Amino acid sequence: EKELVVARQKFFHQEKMAAVGALAAGVAHEIGNPIAAMSGVLQEMVSTQEPSTSGKLAMLQTHIHRLSAITREISEFAAPQPVVRQLLDLNALVRTTSGLMSYDKRMQKVNLQLNLDTQLPAIEGVADQLTQVIMNLLINAADALESVKDRTLEIVVQTAVFNDTVRLTVNDTGSGIDKITLNRVFEAFFTTKRRGTGLGLALCYSIVTGHNGTIEINSTVGEGTQVLVSLPLPIDEEST
Numbered sequence: 001e002k003e004l005v006v007a008r009q010k011f012f013h014q015e016k017m018a019a020v021g022a023l024a025a026g027v028a029h030e031i032g033n034p035i036a037a038m039s040g041v042l043q044e045m046v047s048t049q050e051p052s053t054s055g056k057l058a059m060l061q062t063h064i065h066r067l068s069a070i071t072r073e074i075s076e077f078a079a080p081q082p083v084v085r086q087l088l089d090l091n092a093l094v095r096t097t098s099g100l101m102s103y104d105k106r107m108q109k110v111n112l113q114l115n116l117d118t119q120l121p122a123i124e125g126v127a128d129q130l131t132q133v134i135m136n137l138l139i140n141a142a143d144a145l146e147s148v149k150d151r152t153l154e155i156v157v158q159t160a161v162f163n164d165t166v167r168l169t170v171n172d173t174g175s176g177i178d179k180i181t182l183n184r185v186f187e188a189f190f191t192t193k194r195r196g197t198g199l200g201l202a203l204c205y206s207i208v209t210g211h212n213g214t215i216e217i218n219s220t221v222g223e224g225t226q227v228l229v230s231l232p233l234p235i236d237e238e239s240t
Contacts, residue, residue: 031071039064087122087234088130090166094157097134106142115158123166124234129207136200137170137227144174144225165213165230176221185217
């Protein structure tokens with residue numbers, strides 16, 4: 001019954017993500033047009049500028065370039081992805097998702113580190129689904145850091161090869177999870193967050209196990225949490 005509930009919620013979540021993706025792509029397109037126009041006008045102003053306005057124009061250029069980068073990333077993130085499994089660069093998914101998370105206000109004071117294996121082999125999977133896993137894990141880590149006052153706010157994302165798997169590890173220096181809660185974190189609709197739905201980690205579990213992988217969480221109250229996702233290497237990779 002639990003698996004049926006998670007599967008149903010996964011379907012609704014995917015439908016919602018598709019709708020959000022379409023909306024985001026449209027918004028990015030609509031915003032992109034006026035930004036391009038403003039950039040052109042600003043470039044013309046820069047070429048005929050008065051010395052007294054150079055600093056202000058440079059600041060405007062910086063902000064317009066940032067807006068352009070944001071809309072470009074949203075467009076790429078919202079672009080329809082194939083639901084069939086394909087060879088994927090997990091590092092690329094981590095970089096893209098981390099880049100989007102950097103705009104989240106919860107990340108403003110957080111030191112986000114990426115320690116990615118440059119020789120990481122490709123894995124086989126569904127890009128949208130694994131992106132959801134990475135996004136959910138980063139959101140959970142950011143939420144865990146909100147109440148921390150006495151130490152460095154840090155999230156470290158690491159990729160590595162271990163035996164016949166690719167490992168994705170997300171460590172945070174957040175508030176930690178007690179043992180009773182830890183035993184229930186993958187239950188659908190179980191949450192300790194005021195704004196939570198209790199579906200994030202249940203969805204992660206469903207997606208990871210659907211990729212024939214494993215997900216486990218280790219945590220110490222007052223110190224932080226580690227989430228370890230292991231995904232199998234493709235058969236040809238295992239034999240090399």
